[in-house]
Each structure stands twice: as structure tokens, then as C-alpha cells.
Amino acid sequence: MTLKPDFSEPLLQVEQITKRFGGLLAVDSVSMKLFRGQVHALIGPNGAGKSTLVNLISGDTRPTFGRVYLQGADISGLPLHEVSQLGVARSYQHRNVFxxxxxxxxxxxxxxxxxxxxxxxxxxxxxxxxxxxxxxxxxxxxxxxxxxxxxxxxxxxxxxxxxxxxxxxxxPEVLLLDEPLAGMGAEESMRMIELISKLAPHHAVLLVEHDMDAVFRLANLLTVMVQGGVIASGDPATVKANRAVQEAYLGTD
Structure with a gap:
């Protein structure tokens, strides 16, 4: 059976989430919605705040300001294990197995x-x-x-x-995937792309990734972060054509 994406209500919603580390503003008032059946890609240069945002959503890090809602319930600031119990799972940039x-x-x-x-x-x-x-x-x-x-x-x-x-x-209901294709060759990358495509209809997926070929194959929506803030968000074609995104990250060729 083919599942249709459900865009009636977000599974997870982030509202004006902000994180300061002393004088460093790592994430600056970011908002987004994740829906079941949708891959929402989060892209941007290194140091843009992408992984910190994932940490804030997953409960690895407490926000300085802003809220995170899971199916309408406020989960802002809950510890990682409680967020996991509620249906949010994540992977990490670095290998994390026994x-x-x-x-x-x-x-x-x-x-x-x-x-x-x-x-x-x-x-x-x-x-x-x-x-x-x-x-x-x-x-x-x-x-x-x-x-x-x-x-x-x-x-x-x-x-x-x-x-x-x-x-x-x-x-889980929500999958937070932090650079799952990092370090992979072409064959392994293709397997991972196929796997994420297979999982997407049953979950809301937030994908942090630098492989732009994979991003544009997988993503329904993209959010672009630079220096902690969002400079663009929308469908792949719109984001790809955005001049600010080209100058900050994608390049103009």
C-alpha cells in the first residue's frame, strides 16, 4: 500500500528556537514544520548551526529560547531519553554503535x-x-x-x-538524520538514498546533508542556514534558484 503524505498537521514543529553559548549565537530564531511522508533537508556551510538545531530538537541540548512541539505537545527542554520515548529518533555525524x-x-x-x-x-x-x-x-x-x-x-x-x-x-514517528551519507562511496550512497526514500512515507524526516545530489533527489522541502539563521526555505527548485543561497552555499554555476 502506498501512503500519501499527511500535510494536515505537522508531526513536529519548531518555533523561534534559539541557542546561545555565552556570546555565540549558534541558532537564531529558527522555525520549521516536519510532516509525515516528507523529507525536509537542512543544508548550509559548516558552522551554520545545523547540528546544534538537531540537538535542540532531539533533547541533546536545551534551548535558550523558543519551543518544540511533537504532535501538539510541548517537548522543549525535555532530556534526550524522554524525547526518544515520545517518538523522536536521531542519528549522529560520528558513528554511534557498540x-x-x-x-x-x-x-x-x-x-x-x-x-x-x-x-x-x-x-x-x-x-x-x-x-x-x-x-x-x-x-x-x-x-x-x-x-x-x-x-x-x-x-x-x-x-x-x-x-x-x-x-x-x-x-519513532520522527527521524533526525545528521549527515547519514558522510564518507560514503557512490554505491553506498545510492543504498542510503534508497533506504531514506523507503522510510519517508512512514515518518517525518529531517535530513542534514552536504551531498547536494542526494538532497535534491530526496527532499520535498529545504531550509538553508547560514551563521545560525535561516536565509531561505522552500521547495528544491525555489531554493536552488535563490541568489542568496547560491552565493552563501551552492555556488552560482
């Missing part, structure tokens, strides 16, 4: 976060059928066939797939 665990064990650990906190530590993890099924399903979604392989033996592209599988194991 390298001595297998791919399946990494995903199972992520899925276990949905069990909540109780005295379950006295029961072996492998006995939770629902957790095991969620981990296996997440790995299947990203196309990792060898669940028992140790993460340290996976290729760079496979580790990126594993990181997304770990996010999916938490059953």
Missing part, C-alpha cells in the same frame, strides 16, 4: 529502551520476544542480512545502516 556487539545486539539494546524502567534487569534480554522481533524487523527494514556479525566487522556504509536500524527499533 562495536563489540553484534548488529542484532545493538538493535535489541535500542528496542529495550521501550520497555521502560523496572526490575527487568533480572531477566535475560533474549527472553523478551517483542524486543527481539522489533530488533529483527528494524534490521530487515534497512537491508542488513547478517544479524550476527559484530559491528566492528561491518563496512562504513553498513554501520550507517545499522545506526538507522537502531533508530527504527525505537519505533
Amino acid at each position: 562495536f563489540h556487539f553484534s548488529a542484532f545486539e545493538n538493535c535489541r539494546l535500542a528496542a529495550q529502551s521501550r520497555l521502560g524502567s523496572s526490575m527487568r534487569l533480572f531477566r535475560p534480554a533474549y527472553k523478551y520476544q517483542g524486543v527481539n522481533e522489533a530488533a529483527a524487523h528494524a534490521l530487515d527494514q534497512v537491508g542488513l542480512e547478517h544479524f550476527d556479525r559484530i559491528a566492528a566487522t561491518l563496512s562504513h556504509g553498513e554501520i550507517r545502516q545499522l545506526e538507522i536500524a537502531m533508530s527504527l527499533a525505537t519505533q
Whole structure:
């Protein structure tokens, strides 16, 4: 069944979010809406504030000002684990897996976060059928066939797939993907583009990425940040033709 994007209400909404680190204004009054079935790309030069914005949305960092709403509920300033429990998952620029665990064990650990906190530590993890099924399903979604392989033996592209599988194991509504194609060759990049395309109909996706070919293949909307603020936002054709964006980031050729 093909899902149609739902633009009636945003899954996640950011209103005038701002972050200061002492005298540095890292993110300056940024607003955006993320909808299910839509890839919203966040682009701009290094140091523009993109990752800081993702940190503010995910709960890694508390905002100085502004609000974040998830399905209408204010989640501004909640810690990372609470935001995750509510349905927001993220990947990081740098690899973020347990390298001595297998791919399946990494995903199972992520899925276990949905069990909540109780005295379950006295029961072996492998006995939770629902957790095991969620981990296996997440790995299947990203196309990792060898669940028992140790993460340290996976290729760079496979580790990126594993990181997304770990996010999916938490059953999120919103996916925040911070440079998922970084360091990939052409074949690995194509697999990641296909994976994000497959996931988009079921999630609201915020994609931070420097690979402009991938961005323009995937994105329904783009927001461009420079020096902490937004200089343009709109559909790919409009943003690509924007003179300020060309001068600040894309180039004029």
C-alpha cells in the first residue's frame, strides 16, 4: 500500500528556537514544520548551526529560547531519553554503535529502551520476544542480512545502516538524520538514498546533508542556514534558484 503524505498537521514543529553559548549565537530564531511522508533537508556551510538545531530538537541540548512541539505537545527542554520515548529518533555525524556487539545486539539494546524502567534487569534480554522481533524487523527494514556479525566487522556504509536500524527499533514517528551519507562511496550512497526514500512515507524526516545530489533527489522541502539563521526555505527548485543561497552555499554555476 502506498501512503500519501499527511500535510494536515505537522508531526513536529519548531518555533523561534534559539541557542546561545555565552556570546555565540549558534541558532537564531529558527522555525520549521516536519510532516509525515516528507523529507525536509537542512543544508548550509559548516558552522551554520545545523547540528546544534538537531540537538535542540532531539533533547541533546536545551534551548535558550523558543519551543518544540511533537504532535501538539510541548517537548522543549525535555532530556534526550524522554524525547526518544515520545517518538523522536536521531542519528549522529560520528558513528554511534557498540562495536563489540553484534548488529542484532545493538538493535535489541535500542528496542529495550521501550520497555521502560523496572526490575527487568533480572531477566535475560533474549527472553523478551517483542524486543527481539522489533530488533529483527528494524534490521530487515534497512537491508542488513547478517544479524550476527559484530559491528566492528561491518563496512562504513553498513554501520550507517545499522545506526538507522537502531533508530527504527525505537519505533519513532520522527527521524533526525545528521549527515547519514558522510564518507560514503557512490554505491553506498545510492543504498542510503534508497533506504531514506523507503522510510519517508512512514515518518517525518529531517535530513542534514552536504551531498547536494542526494538532497535534491530526496527532499520535498529545504531550509538553508547560514551563521545560525535561516536565509531561505522552500521547495528544491525555489531554493536552488535563490541568489542568496547560491552565493552563501551552492555556488552560482
